[in-house]
Amino acid sequence: MKIIDAAHVFFDYVRRDENDNIEEVSHALSDLSLSIEKGSFVCVLGHNGSGKSTFAKLLNGLNIPREGTVLVAGMDTRQEDKLLQIRETAGMVFQNPDNQIIANVVEEDVGFGPENIGVPTEEIWRRVEASLSAVGMLAYRLKSPNRLSGGQKQRVAIAGVMAMKPACIVLDEPTAMLDPNGRKDVMRTVHELNRREGITIVHITHYMEEAVEADRIIVMDQGRPVMDGTPREIFSRVEELKALSLCVPQVTELAYELRKAGMPISQGILTREELVKELCPLLRASGHEGNTYAKRTR
Amino acid sequence: MLRDITIGQYYPVDSVIHRLDPRVKLAGTMVFLISLFVTSKLPAYLLATGVLFGLIRLSRVPFRFITKGLKAIMILLVISVSFNLFLTTGTPIFRIGFLQITWEGISLAVFMGVRLIYLVLASSLMTLTTTPNQLTDGLEKGLGFLNRFSVPVHEIAMMMSIALRFIPILIEETDKIMKAQTARGADFESGNLIQKAKAMVPLLVPLFLSAFRRAADLAMAMEARCYHGGAGRTKMKPLHYEKRDKNAYLLMAVYFALMAASRFLPF
Known part of the structure; x- marks a missing residue:
């Protein structure tokens, strides 16, 4: 209604x-x-x-x-x-x-x-x-x-x-x-x-x-x-928002920049937890010890 | 210095005086003020002093809160006392140039000073023990009969209560503007009285500007909350007289009769 x-x-x-x-x-x-x-x-x-x-x-x-x-x-x-x-x-x-x-x-x-x-x-x-x-x-x-x-x-x-x-x-x-x-x-x-x-x-x-x-x-x-x-839909469109002189949440911005730099991160990250979940497997895959960070934030 | 005006600053404690009907307190303040001017006999003033300080004790408002209002009228007090002191004709005690101090002058000055001080103390006591909304309600209901003569009683009462509510806010604002201007080199402290008054002029523009802006905001907020004048309005705290209010009226009448009667004292 x-x-x-x-x-x-x-x-x-x-x-x-x-x-x-x-x-x-x-x-x-x-x-x-x-x-x-x-x-x-x-x-x-x-x-x-x-x-x-x-x-x-x-x-x-x-x-x-x-x-x-x-x-x-x-x-x-x-x-x-x-x-x-x-x-x-x-x-x-x-x-x-x-x-x-x-x-x-x-x-x-x-x-x-x-x-x-x-x-x-x-x-x-x-x-x-x-x-x-x-x-x-x-x-x-x-x-x-x-x-x-x-x-x-x-x-x-x-x-x-x-x-x-x-x-x-x-x-x-x-x-x-x-x-x-x-x-x-x-x-x-x-x-x-x-x-x-x-x-x-x-x-x-x-x-x-x-x-x-x-x-x-x-x-x-x-x-x-x-x-x-x-x-999630709105904050995936970072470029459009910026064109309207609006910013996006810090985490979203970070994820967006990482993605632009070539890291396989999905669009429209809204919270720190989501970003952590995306990053950890990547770090582990590249041989770094990503678990310690994940444990601390959870 | 700007925070010293206590008018419109409710002091929230629970006391007999706080619980009295605002109409009683308004009438009481009026009666007290008039009573100070109907007589100039010493016993009557002793009675008035006793009543005033008794009421202050009963109200449980700390004495220093009530006397804060006095600082604001200090200049007025000094001027009116000195006028009475120096410019009254009568039996001279001594003279300096054209100024002379007389016995009559001293007694007039003392009475004038006491009257002014009591006036401020009594009205501070009323505003400290009555919320502006109660005050408005009291005025609105107490003067409601004026509606028949097409006096907009509700509107006037509402304006008064809003003015009272915004006094502390505007005072704070003045302080802020003063500090901002001081930071940029304005000088409010030094110089004589006229220079100080002149230094205040640049304060007025930003202060008025912000007051108008606030007024527009407030009007919109009131409209958004369905305010549409006095018609069809109910009351959260409707006024009705209790037994203590009737007793208060009785005591008031006795007090006034005594004060008026003191005129006929032989000394």
Whole structure:
């Protein structure tokens, strides 16, 4: 079942001068068509200005397409009377954790969304507790967001979306401002929500390591998807990615270079374990003692 | 120096004061502030002092947190106290040039100083024991009757609470910008008051820029979380008066009556 279905979407940013005359039009999205299956974990990659953030904001009616339609769980984002329902279905987490937390106490912030959609008081409390424990932040419920680390703040923001019981969460570079530990925490949380609660995740990022763990990767360039497939498929096409000024995970790059240098290594290596498995027989065949390395890493 | 403003910094402990209905605390703060200005009798001020410090003890907020707010009004305090001290006519004690210190001046200056200090202490106590959201809720419900005169009470309350939430963030940002500019040779420390004020001007542009950017981000985040004004909104923490709130109102009335009555004391 499709939760998101975008067909032939065009979206422009129009800059106007003081007299409301059009000064400049940039086509952020042009003829974008894609759909996302319910329960999947999708990563959207692309360099700056490729339209990935614009795409994210289409999914909950923050951006309305100039042409084409975006259906979220069957609802057209153009229908204004459905807008609240759409935003309830597709929650959104933004890049800067400070700029999306409204309240001064963690639990009050998580309750903000349910309050807006008119959930009864007792049910709000239940949801706040459930979503805070789902992201592992229940112990911090009475703390001030200013006293949390970036990763913790971002998990609170995720809990705030969870409390609206969304079917889909769109994350717009949620890890861009975090340190490596915070990044790991947020990614673990998002994966758990996907696995345990079956929530569809649309994760926009430019960290390739995060994309490796997705079910599907969409690479965007100049306002439309140019590559679409599983991580293994996408990361086998190293040359194409590089042409789009994107990099590949370190291990993949190493495997690719070795392969180019003539070593018989299969395409689309994604993890260190896979590379080890490929390399050991080669080393043994060439007479080197490859076992010690293999033992140590396992 | 910029971190000293405590307004909008909730201090999370559990106390009677924390648990009071925000409407009670708002009304109480107002009553306390007004009571300081209805009288200038010494016994009344002793009572006010006793009440204020008693409440601070009850709130379990460390005293140094409450006095932090004072540093921010230090200049105002010095100016208003010295104006009262030097420019009040009456029985002179001594004079230096055209400045003279009078008995009336001293007493006025002391009262003015005490009033200002208590004013800040009382409002700091309120903001330290009430989360901005509770404060907003209190204002929204307490002033809800203004809706009939088409005053956008909910919107104003929401704006206030967001402003409070962003004060510490913007302060941190100012600090960061200051450090970045200091690193490139800007000087905020030396010079007289005017030079220091001038040095602050280049801070404003980046600060405002980032504040606007934050505002746009926040508006989008709020929209994404289905915010659409006060209509059809439920409350996670709805307000209803408990017994302790009614008692608090009663005590407030008694206190105010005593303060007002002190006007009729013969000394």
